[in-house]
Amino acid sequence: MEEAARLLSERFGHREFLAGQEESLRSVLSGGNLLVVMPTGSGKSLLYQLPALMGKGLTLVVSPLIALMKDQVDELARKGVSATFINSSLGLDEQRGRMAACADGKYKLLYVAPERFRNATFAGMVSRVKVERMAVDEAHCISEWGHDFRPDYLRLREFRRRLGNPKVTALTATATPRVRKDVIESLGLTAGEVDVHVHGFSRPNLEIEVEPAYTETEKIIFLEEFLRENPGSGIIYAGTRRAAEEAADSLSAAGQRVGVYHAGMEPDQRERAQDRFISGKDRVVAATSAFGMGIDKPDVRFVVHYSYPGSVEQYYQEIGRAGRDGLISKCVLLYSPSDRRLREFFIDMSYPKPEQVEDVYRALWKIKANPIMMTYRGIAALCDGNVKDMQVGAAVRLLDNAGLTRAFSGEQRVAVTFDRPGSRTISSVKGPVQRRVLEAISSVADLEEPGRHEISLTRLCLSAGLDEEQVKRALASLDNAGVIEYEPPFRGRGIEKLIDTPPPFKKAPIDWDKHEKLRKAEYEKLEAMEKLIAHPSCRHEYILNYFGEKSAGTCGSCDRCREEDEPESASGILAESPHVAAPILLCVSRLRFPLGRGKIAQVVTGSRDKNLIKWKLDRNPAYGKVSANQDEVKKTISALFREGYLENRGEAGRPVVGLTSKGHKAALKIKPASLSAPPEETKPAKRRKAGVSGNDATRLAALKCVAQVSSPVGVGRVAAILAGSRASWVGPLKADRLEVYGSIHDSQENLRDKVQVMLIEGLFKKSGSPKYPVLALTEKGRGELKRLCDAGADFEETAAEDKSQEARAVSAPSDSAADDRESYPERAVEDVDFSGDEIDLWGEYSSSFPERESQDEYQEALETARAPEREAAGALERLIDELSAADHERASEVLGRFSIFSPKAIGDALVKWFLKTDDARGRRTVIWATGEICGLESLGFLLARAGDEDEELRVAARGAIEKIASKARSDINDRERELSRAMEAILSFQSDKDG
Numbered sequence: 001m002e003e004a005a006r007l008l009s010e011r012f013g014h015r016e017f018l019a020g021q022e023e024s025l026r027s028v029l030s031g032g033n034l035l036v037v038m039p040t041g042s043g044k045s046l047l048y049q050l051p052a053l054m055g056k057g058l059t060l061v062v063s064p065l066i067a068l069m070k071d072q073v074d075e076l077a078r079k080g081v082s083a084t085f086i087n088s089s090l091g092l093d094e095q096r097g098r099m100a101a102c103a104d105g106k107y108k109l110l111y112v113a114p115e116r117f118r119n120a121t122f123a124g125m126v127s128r129v130k131v132e133r134m135a136v137d138e139a140h141c142i143s144e145w146g147h148d149f150r151p152d153y154l155r156l157r158e159f160r161r162r163l164g165n166p167k168v169t170a171l172t173a174t175a176t177p178r179v180r181k182d183v184i185e186s187l188g189l190t191a192g193e194v195d196v197h198v199h200g201f202s203r204p205n206l207e208i209e210v211e212p213a214y215t216e217t218e219k220i221i222f223l224e225e226f227l228r229e230n231p232g233s234g235i236i237y238a239g240t241r242r243a244a245e246e247a248a249d250s251l252s253a254a255g256q257r258v259g260v261y262h263a264g265m266e267p268d269q270r271e272r273a274q275d276r277f278i279s280g281k282d283r284v285v286a287a288t289s290a291f292g293m294g295i296d297k298p299d300v301r302f303v304v305h306y307s308y309p310g311s312v313e314q315y316y317q318e319i320g321r322a323g324r325d326g327l328i329s330k331c332v333l334l335y336s337p338s339d340r341r342l343r344e345f346f347i348d349m350s351y352p353k354p355e356q357v358e359d360v361y362r363a364l365w366k367i368k369a370n371p372i373m374m375t376y377r378g379i380a381a382l383c384d385g386n387v388k389d390m391q392v393g394a395a396v397r398l399l400d401n402a403g404l405t406r407a408f409s410g411e412q413r414v415a416v417t418f419d420r421p422g423s424r425t426i427s428s429v430k431g432p433v434q435r436r437v438l439e440a441i442s443s444v445a446d447l448e449e450p451g452r453h454e455i456s457l458t459r460l461c462l463s464a465g466l467d468e469e470q471v472k473r474a475l476a477s478l479d480n481a482g483v484i485e486y487e488p489p490f491r492g493r494g495i496e497k498l499i500d501t502p503p504p505f506k507k508a509p510i511d512w513d514k515h516e517k518l519r520k521a522e523y524e525k526l527e528a529m530e531k532l533i534a535h536p537s538c539r540h541e542y543i544l545n546y547f548g549e550k551s552a553g554t555c556g557s558c559d560r561c562r563e564e565d566e567p568e569s570a571s572g573i574l575a576e577s578p579h580v581a582a583p584i585l586l587c588v589s590r591l592r593f594p595l596g597r598g599k600i601a602q603v604v605t606g607s608r609d610k611n612l613i614k615w616k617l618d619r620n621p622a623y624g625k626v627s628a629n630q631d632e633v634k635k636t637i638s639a640l641f642r643e644g645y646l647e648n649r650g651e652a653g654r655p656v657v658g659l660t661s662k663g664h665k666a667a668l669k670i671k672p673a674s675l676s677a678p679p680e681e682t683k684p685a686k687r688r689k690a691g692v693s694g695n696d697a698t699r700l701a702a703l704k705c706v707a708q709v710s711s712p713v714g715v716g717r718v719a720a721i722l723a724g725s726r727a728s729w730v731g732p733l734k735a736d737r738l739e740v741y742g743s744i745h746d747s748q749e750n751l752r753d754k755v756q757v758m759l760i761e762g763l764f765k766k767s768g769s770p771k772y773p774v775l776a777l778t779e780k781g782r783g784e785l786k787r788l789c790d791a792g793a794d795f796e797e798t799a800a801e802d803k804s805q806e807a808r809a810v811s812a813p814s815d816s817a818a819d820d821r822e823s824y825p826e827r828a829v830e831d832v833d834f835s836g837d838e839i840d841l842w843g844e845y846s847s848s849f850p851e852r853e854s855q856d857e858y859q860e861a862l863e864t865a866r867a868p869e870r871e872a873a874g875a876l877e878r879l880i881d882e883l884s885a886a887d888h889e890r891a892s893e894v895l896g897r898f899s900i901f902s903p904k905a906i907g908d909a910l911v912k913w914f915l916k917t918d919d920a921r922g923r924r925t926v927i928w929a930t931g932e933i934c935g936l937e938s939l940g941f942l943l944a945r946a947g948d949e950d951e952e953l954r955v956a957a958r959g960a961i962e963k964i965a966s967k968a969r970s971d972i973n974d975r976e977r978e979l980s981r982a983m984e985a986i987l988s989f990q991s992d993k994d995g
Helices: 002-010 021-029 046-054 066-078 092-103 114-118 120-126 151-162 177-186 216-229 241-253 267-279 312-319 339-350 354-366 376-382 389-401 422-427 432-444 457-464 468-480 512-534 539-546 578-589 597-604 610-614 630-642 661-668 694-708 715-723 748-761 779-791 836-842 852-865 867-885 888-900 903-916 920-933 935-945 951-994
Strands: 033-037 058-062 083-086 109-112 131-136 167-172 194-198 206-212 233-237 258-261 284-287 300-305 329-335 405-408 413-418 451-456 485-487 494-497 646-649 656-659 764-768 773-777
Touching: 002 046, 021 033, 021 046, 021 194, 033 177, 046 058, 046 109, 046 131, 046 167, 066 083, 066 109, 083 092, 092 120, 109 114, 114 120, 114 151, 131 151, 151 177, 167 177, 177 194, 206 539, 216 241, 216 300, 216 329, 216 903, 216 935, 241 258, 241 284, 241 903, 258 267, 267 284, 300 312, 312 512, 312 539, 339 389, 339 512, 354 376, 354 389, 354 494, 376 389, 389 405, 413 468, 422 432, 432 451, 432 457, 432 468, 451 457, 457 468, 468 485, 512 539, 578 597, 578 630, 578 656, 578 661, 597 610, 597 630, 630 646, 656 661, 694 715, 694 748, 694 773, 694 779, 715 748, 748 764, 773 779, 867 888, 867 903, 867 920, 888 920, 903 920, 903 935, 920 935, 920 951, 935 951
Parallel strands: 033 167, 033 194, 058 109, 058 131, 083 109, 131 167, 206 329, 233 284, 233 300, 258 284, 300 329
Antiparallel strands: 405 494, 413 451, 413 485, 646 656, 764 773
């Protein structure tokens, strides 16, 4: 240890070991195998670098970060450590030369990617070298239960055996006890042969907190204020490329220096983005999970998660990039329940259903070519069912494991077509680089005759003396100039079919049990992440327990520990009706996409509505926790609105329920395990004779609807209201506020028939124009309404006795089927971050990453689902564009046309427009319009603008705030006058009565 301490100081410039390093090094230096689990930035690499310097043989380092190998080796060389690497960027002669140098003892460390072990030539070379120790970085990748399983790591066990079973140092920043056990076994070791050290997960300098943010606008406003209030550099992690780009654009427009980083960018663009962040030119980088590995920046002051990751492992790895210098750093997770849908989408893509795999299986053997050089998107197009290209990749992996196919990445080849002899083409080109590339083509292909030529990209680069990017750019510029026709390298994965005639799919040796276990494991990780978000006590303690490290008690630095010691006691509806109110709040807090009142009532009462089951709402922790009828639930929802726990959201005509800040805080205190529907015997007995049920319930609801609705409606709309339709006309008509809205579990078709029968019976009469008839109660109808109300005002919901729950599911066609479709699940998912370019970061292994085309296909389907929403949003955006360009007189006229949209929708659109433009005049107009239209809902945005650096914007914002305040005072005065008149009337009435 004295020698290790000396090298630590002389070579690496550190005065002392960090927590956990010394204890782990003792295990290595005593000749044992080591598995160490320490967070990012805790100095794990020293645990194999120091022993390598002190030993006599070679340390073979297995690392997935091929893009960073050269940087790591260069950094070691600067510190006087002899290290090298071998990967696909080197020619065979260079690889052999480096292996010979390793055999001669010139190098202490050799870095390779796990995919290198596929190569028989490399395996033969390395077997002749004395490997003293094998260091396995990112060791969780060995485990199928880890958050980033890499099949190529499974070759390590056999490869280690062929090397004579050298000692192992396995390192990872994230491994649960289950993953640790799997890692040890996968390396061919037993628990007794390995010293396991788990250190450093206690990071009290990281102030962890969860902040509710239900919409993109809320997230952007939060980020804008957060960056203004918190100095230093930081990372914003988004779940998708689009979210990363939009966050960067919005924050840049607000005056922040923000870069963007994701796998869809070209390698040189990613490198520039990384360099700008590390150098401080960009204060913030908005990125996907592709960013961060190998980033050595100790002064990252904050990490914000724009949407939450799919596992606690990934979350802790990413926040671990903050505060490596030991100073206080903030880690904020912006939580929206709808983000879960994005994570479930990834799981569905990675673990396709058997019928989808069968579709791919059949499609592959329909293709005559072998190997198949097609993109996964092209293969998906040949499938009979609904298969995405991401699922094609997952299906191919299953078929690979079954020994039926072999996926590979073949040599990249470009195709160039000449329409005249090459000599004439070359002579016409003036650019030196382009000319050099053409001359290189002529050296490897006969260009005397015009036509198409396929050329190895690697060979072309060697002949031209240029790198791949230079060659590709030169060919692209020649194509743009019309000199040649250029076909870029094939971007897909080649698939070799290993048998000519495949067995029937049912007999294919696919391990479906394992497939399902892995799928469930992903959902378990997702549930663990959501438990962290909803955890009622110390978040650091939860993380330590998750990774199997003992907790020393609460941290005092997370948001839970900073909350007041004693929460406010429940009051109001939460105290009066906790068995109904608490499940409602829990339900709304855990929704993956927003719902209206009727659907929330169905969820908490355990409805078997087919749409609820289809959308997996039966998995909501509040599902079926309320035994009251849906009318009582809706009344409780109304009370929660009145008391400030809930608020209306959504666009015009599509109101949905959301939590206020007060509601969110209350929901976080509710433990799902404490909720249970009262036992059957405690439920009130059903009234079968005296009460109203079955068809009478429908008749009563229809009569009440016609009697109470604010504007006359026809047969179809009565049926739609009773079924709980969310058609565009429901909101303006305030039909969703009726007592009977969504109260009848039946299809609208059946309900229309029943209302039509009531019309024939004379309970209703038609009025209005012959073309658009509406219903009105007749005298007979009013009598029937009174009779049914007298029989039982708290009527039971329809036909539980004579219909199964499945048969009662709402089918939802309305007067206009297009108006009434349930589109929220689709709208909850944003564009997804996936690309074949991930190989640039993760090395030679590529089959786990879907292709770039997936993004286009997924987005196309998403756009189709969102078409009506986009149309409305487009109309609103165009109106804002017109408003921003108008003079004051014209702007007042345009403002009147906003009345068809809800204030909430207008406010969100105005804020989005404001954040994306630098037009000073337009920004002032938008601030003015926000104050005119949006009222108190826009106050947060306007208060933020009131502190803007631009004086004109500050003045405009303060004027808008004064406008809102004046309107609020006027409303209060009006209400006070109305109340005063009411009191006068009461006193007058009382006086008359006394007289």
